[in-house]
Amino acid sequence: MKFNGIYNDLISGKEKLALVGLGYVGMPIAVEFAKHVPVIGFDINETRVNEYKNGIDATNEIGDAIQNTTVDFTADPKRLKEAKFIIVxxxxxxxxxxxxxxxxxKGASALVGQNMQPGTIVVFESTVYPGVTEDICIPIIEKESGLKCGVDWKIGYSPERINPGDRVHTLTKIQKIVSGMDEESATEIKKVYDIVIKAGTFSVSTIKTAEAVKVIENSQRDINIAFMNEIAMICDKMQIDTDEVLAGMNTKWNALGFRPGLVGGHCIGVDPYYLTNAAEKLGYHSQIILNGRKVNDSMGAFVADAAIKQMIEAGMAPKKATVVILGITFKENCPDTRNSKVVDIIKHLKEFDINPIVSDSWADPDVAKKEYGVELTEFKKLPKADCVIVAVGHNEYRSMSMMEIKTLFKDGLVDEEKVLIDVKSIYRMDELRASGMSFWRL
Structure with a gap:
């Protein structure tokens, strides 16, 4: 069976491309491909599919483009049979x-297998450790379809590199890693992705290599941020401002530009565990990667402890204090709350009988409640606070003046009794000092 005609059939409109999974990664891919070829967008979440059909993009990744896209959204897995190129x-x-x-x-593999026609190429984009695509996904698809991989259908892997909330490094502008099980599939997969990736594609020799690229590139970032978090903790003990240290360091040409912070989300806070788990199965125990994860996973508690210490130094009893946290998403200007490390701040404060009030206009209140048990409060309905923790650098928080921030505190408090915790160091040091408030920043 020949597979080298799929690209031409897609371009001519003779065949369709299907996306399985329409979240922060799948949705932008589907919409971009739909500008060039017929696309079926499938997700098991019927609510999400109906929102897309009605022109609502809860991920906020494509905005108003959702209203004009030609993607054929569906929650019916049988529609996958219409596609000859399936991206998971x-x-x-x-x-x-x-x-x-x-x-x-595994669930997606089963659905694809149950609804796949012969002659199809399947490409996985989900981040996995080396070996998952071939050792786990192929057997499931073969079992469910009754079709032999390499004979009746072929497979490849192209790791996603989308950065949620990033309007600069968008899908088409990020070079794409592509791979296939053999030369024929690799060539065809590259041609298909080249339709939409303006930055070009980079072919690697095997699927395992492509899988490794993804988990290693994110593990590298995780380790570098862990180093900066450790530096932040050292600077805190030395009573040196970390931000000023980094500003000075970054004047050198070979500085890497990493900064300390809460490391959550669907990639950097997760992928290192995929890599080290696979390594441990082969008898190698990580010396650096897991220690980096340990540091980064501890930062929520470190911030919470800093807030408690600052409140005590300001003369208040933390248990009786009203603590407001601004932001719960895993990064700024993005509604994505997956693996949010702000939740670690909340949990640690609760261990000291402090129940913070959380606000984030970017986050979905239902998701925050379901995933973390956190009730979000509208910003305008926030109670006056003793301590304000700005945990996420959303633009609306960055744009607040010191006078506006002071309005968040209880009436009657003198400035030095107002505790401001600037996790992302979004406010200038001279402004913080001039405010007279008790402040701390990571």
Whole structure:
């Protein structure tokens, strides 16, 4: 069976491309491809599919473009039979013990297998450790379809590199890693992705290599941020401003520009565990990667402890204080709350009988309640605070003046009794000092 005609059939409109999983990754891919070829967008979440059909993009990744896209949205897996090129972009979280949770990938593999026609190329984009695509996904698809991989259908892997909330490094502007099970599939997969990736594609020799590229590039970032977080903790003990240190360091040409912070989300806070888990199965125990994860996973508690210490130094009893947290998403200007480390701040404060009030206009209140048990409060309905923790650098928080921030505190408090915790160091040091407030920043 020949597979080298799929590209031409897609361009001519003779065949369709399908996306399985329409979240922060799958949605932009579907919409971009739909500008060039017929696209079926499938997701098991009927509510999400109906929102897309009605022109609502809850991910905020494509905005108003949702209203004009030609993507054929559906929650019916049987529609996948209409496609000859299927891209799988479902989440790959970790379990409570930080081991890989492959249920979404396995479920997607089963659905694809049950609804795939001969002559199809399947490409996985979900972040996995090396070997998952070939050792786990192929057997499931073969079992469910009754079709032989390499004979009746072919497979490839092209790791997603989308950065949620980033309007600069968008899908088409990020070079794409592509791979296939053999030369024929690799060539065809590259041609298909070249339709939309303006930055070009980069072919690697094997699927395992492509899988490794993804988990290693994010593990590298995680380790570098862990180093900066450790530096922040050292500077805190030395009573040196970390931000000023980094500003000075970054004047050198070979500085890497990493900054300390809460490391959550669907990639950097997760992918290192996929890599180290696979390594441990082969008898190698990580010396650096897991220690970096340990540092980064501890930062929520570190921030909470800093807030408690600052409140005590300001003369208040933390248990009786009203603490307001601004932001719960895992990064700024993005509604994505997956693996949010702000939740670690909340949990640690609760261990000291402090129940913070949380506000975030970007986050979905239902998701925050369901995933974390956190009730979000509208910004305008926030109670006056003793301590304000600005945990996420949303633009609306960055634009607030010191006078506006002071309005968030209780009437009657003198400036030095107002505690401001600037996790992202979004406010200038001279302004913080001039405010007279008790402040701390990471």
């Amino acid at each position: 972009a479902v989440p790959t979280p970790v379990k409570d013990d930080n081991s890989p949770d492959l249920k979404p990938v």
